[in-house]
Amino acid sequence: MESVLPSRPPAFINGLTRLPRELVHRVLDDLPMIKILQIISHKIPYLDECIRSHMSYRRVFPSQREIDRISDHFILHRDICRWKSISLTQGHVFMTSNPSSSRQLYIYGYMSSSQLACTREFMSDEIRKHVTLQDAEVEALAAFASQPLPTLYSSLQELEIWRARWEWIRGAKIKFNKAKAAQWFKAAELIESHPGKLMLKKPLDPSQGPPRPNTAHIAAYLRRTANKILKHRQFGPYGDTCRHKINGLVLVPYDRFLWTFLDGVKKCPPETFKYPKDIAANLESVLASLTNVDTRPTGIVNRIDWGPKKPVFLVKKHSEPGLHLCPLKSLSSNDPRELEWLAAFLKVVTWMEGNVEAKSEVDGLDGAALELKTLKLEV
Incomplete structure (x- = not known):
């Protein structure tokens, strides 16, 4: 060798x-x-x-x-x-x-x-x-490798197999860390670009309740985490439950911006209202995944709780055990589709705040008005 x-x-x-x-x-x-x-x-x-x-x-x-x-x-x-x-x-x-x-x-x-x-x-x-990995670890790294992990049982000498596996693991882990860290950096960018509209899925402190414009400390936390991920060399620990980790989401919008969005769509239906070109493209992306978080190939998670009074973002407080590979989800990075959805949602909501007449009563969005067929949302 x-x-x-x-x-x-x-x-x-x-x-x-x-x-x-x-x-x-x-x-x-x-x-x-x-x-x-x-x-x-x-x-x-x-x-x-x-x-x-x-x-x-x-x-x-x-x-x-x-x-x-x-x-x-x-x-x-x-x-x-x-x-x-x-x-x-x-x-x-x-x-x-x-x-x-x-x-x-x-x-x-x-x-x-x-x-x-x-x-x-x-x-x-x-x-x-x-050089021995659990199945969830192999699956998490496989997307960042150009070839499958060399098997422990092959015609090569034992030490040659170990060397090949180690090179595969190290190379994939470096790429894995970069991809995961990039998404935390993106989260920091979003929370700075849209102050007061986003919250951490797991708050840093109890005061992070209502929207607040001072988000510098949260963005700094996200960037520190990203830099730690870049230097990460070990896996785990992770358990058998997803622990509120639906595709590893980091940020979710405050519920009142969901209400702003739904009210804006109700007042300006996409099929009858002419949105600016860039806003129309983002709106299409938001509507396509508004009701569900896509976790293909392992299942669908409801994004919104369509309660009897007003809708709330379900993802920030609910987990779906057994619906996806929980150990894998606790290892892997955010689903890039979710950050793309969040960025599109924020652009549309920001535009609606300045261009669609605000509703007088939040409670006017009752359950009946929120039915998908009323809003004509395609899923």
Whole structure:
């Protein structure tokens, strides 16, 4: 298997290459095993030869094949740990060959081949853990990969499969994070562009009730979240319920703007009233998905609660367990169609506020007037 080599050896390894073999052997006497692994991971022939000729390590590494085998495991393990910001030695003691060291697990005065096997087994377990995904995780990432996740069972060597899976996971996760963060940035842009019209689905504080023009703190929160998502390396945690996560919506309009919209459509029906071209296009998009949140291919969620007195946005307070893949929805980004719908809705409502005569009584929008056939909404 072709390993991915680090770009440049650290200074202490470069220094070893300039020492005679006898001095290199003396240095190796006092190095912990993790340093030995770092040395062989750079695949420098002279240092590999020094290790193979060392009094203790020649018993551990009798051939170059043994060195290559452990270095390939170490390179992949280190790559995963660095990307995920995990301690390289977490859960494992890397050993030295110096009996006076308190950090070692020492057998017969030198690093034994059995200890090396334990080290390799530890790294194999760690690699396997990070290249094994749950079904929801695979589905969340698959949309951002150019090919399917390599199977764990193929004709390739085990380490080759792990490397291929890790490259697939890392590449897809980077794209996944960018897509998810972009939607949080878009949410921040919308809440700044339309102050007082939007609220967080999960309020930051109890005072976020009625519309408020001061939304700078909310936009800042959304951008901070987006920047955290860009740096995210792990999955989860997520549970078996959707926890009010219908397609991961971040923002919903206040209900009074739903009433403004419905009243405007009632007074200016699209089939008889000539809207400006850009507003007409946005209005068409809004009407197409006004009553339902589209969660294809897993189901339909009602967007609005058509109550007996006045309608309210159902999505901000209601969940639909069992209607979609909840673990997946708690991982994945917002449905882009929903942000597009929200942007169109805000443009139409803003236009209606300045161009359609306001209703005198909100309660005039009673249940009968809100029936879809009365409003002539196509769904």
